[in-house]
Amino acid sequence: MDYGRQIVSFAGFEVDPRAGEIRRNGQRIKLQNQPFQVLIALLEKPGELVTREALRQRLWPANTFVDFDNGLNIAVRKLRHALDDDVERPRSIETLPGRGYRVIGPVERIPEASRHPVSIEVPVVPPHRTRLWAVLPISLCLALLAGALIHERDDWHRTQTSAVNHSPIASPRVSPPPVPSIAVLGFSNLSSLAGTGWFARALSEQLAMELASGGQLRTIPAEDVARATRALALPDADSYAADTLARIRQTLGADYVVEGSYFVAGLGPQAHIRINFRLQDSRSGSTLASLSETGARDKTLDLIASAGAALREKLGFPTVVWSQAGSFPAGVVFDGANFWVAASDSNRLLKLRKDGGQLSSFPVTHPYGLAYDGSSVWATNPDLDRVTKVDGSTGRVLGAFPVGAHPAGILFDGRNIWVANFRSKTVTKLTLTGTLLGTFPVGRNPHDLAYDGAHVWVTNEFSDSVTKLSIDGDRLGTYDVGRQPWGLVFDGANIWVANQNSNNVMELNLDGVVINTIPTGSGPHGLVFDGTYVWALCFNDGSVTKIQARTATVVGKFPTGGSGPQLAASDGVHVWVANTLSGTVSRM
DSSP: OOOTTEEEEETTEEEETTTTEEEETTEEEOOOHHHHHHHHHHHTSTTSOEEHHHHHHHHSOTTOOOOHHHHHHHHHHHHHHHHTOOSSSOSSEEEETTTEEEEOSOEEEEEGGGSSOOOOOOOOOOTTSOOHHHHSOHHHHHHHHHHHHHHHHHHHHHHHHHHHHHOSSOOTTSOOOOOOEEEEEEEEEOOOSTTOTTHHHHHHHHHHHHHHTTSSSEEOOHHHHHHHHHHHTOOOOSSOOHHHHHHHHHHHOOSEEEEEEEEEESSGGGOEEEEEEEEEETTTOOEEEEEEEEEEGGGHHHHHHHHHHHHHHHTTOOEEEEEOTTOOEEEEEEOSSOEEEEEGGGTEEEEEOTTSOEEEEEEOSSOOOEEEOSSEEEEEEGGGTEEEEEETTTOOEEEEEEOSSSEEEEEEOSSOEEEEETTTTEEEEEOTTOOEEEEEEOSSSEEEEEEOSSEEEEEETTTTEEEEEETTOOEEEEEEOSSSEEEEEEOSSOEEEEETTTTEEEEEOTTSOEEEEEEOSSSEEEEEEOSSEEEEEETTTTEEEEEETTTTEEEEEEEOSSSOEEEEEEOSSOEEEEETTTTEEEEO
């Protein structure tokens, strides 16, 4: 069916087939092309079965060779995630096992010119009463009708305005926060070699470009910096006092400043350079970071790039270290030296260096959650109801072991592997050779796991609870938390839970008592503890909330540099975030 210039409304969503967009409460929801095409196919036949074969023909040409079953499963999974739907309690998309899918609930086609139609219910008049419309002049009837339309339009406008003002999702009418500004004040030449003075300007220009990448920082133009330096008679210095920083801020409007020095040693191919950087806050006068980069002179641009990334991270801005469109990076784990990423839609496990460089790529079918046991990486395969064990050195598959239905989270407790089986409502315990030790019932739709040194904890996403198990799998308690708990982490003292539909995280003591509730960004999913801070990944708004674990206070909220952040890992210095929808991995 050709929708023309129509918008399709269903289940609280508005779908624009021509623009390829889906919105809820005016907020655009990101959805890749294949899941969107599945949605359009279902909306074209509301309430009717759309077979898997029909969807195959729509999504893939006849001469395209793909793993169709898994590809369609992933597309439907992404669609359900975008619609906040549950396969077991569907509100929007119903599965007819082995046959296909259908939209449930009313579907309305709205002309684009009237995105918010007004419907007037005309009451049924009993036969023995005189109909008002029969005795009133036509002009008066039209006037009454127009008044009713205007009244309903105004009521709708007031309702929408109220919804915008009170919605937890930021209104597009609200101006975004100003982009912080930074000024690169220059570099002092500490070298005694002739012909090295030109480095000062080159270093400043290149560093300004690095700091501005990503659009999260605004760099003050070099011409303005040069004029201010002359006007303020700024000396060459590695750092400035608070009163000098205040004058710089007043003159340039810079929130932060960077200054430094460099030293060039040697000539020709043996020449090396050392560059010192100092980042200062012009508002507080404090020094935020001091660092140095040393390397071959012909690698100066690489040194600047490394320093720029480090300075951006000190300010809470991420560096995208890996990117592959359509890869759907889900899980990430640190093996003590390198990071592993589950590129689900690419059917690969990726091994990345700490600087983000890719070391290896290994074939694994639709990996999701990851765990590291000291020598091997374990990946859940939700669509195959199994887990795969991969050698951490060679990437060779060491085994694939059946578990429950749709395994999601996975955990190594120091001795055994635990798996949360989302659709089986169970947790499976395995030895490191893949031998089944037990399957234990928990709440509805278990997702993530954490180990506190003596017990295993699991989130029950659709029971709004967490369950505590003994190391033998005995159920010790189930505790109420927020709506749709997703991520889970242990900070060495207490358990933290991310409640995606409550937009908060909760801190529980080991008796299951909630001791703190902390608001976050929209849709917190994964949690990671870096030794000091708990980081909550907010899937819906592409941000991360950083919480001081000891005091349970928020110390900052930062963009991840991607969309759909879901899971993360820490190396003790940086937090690595898998942005599923943008196909990127960021280092915070």
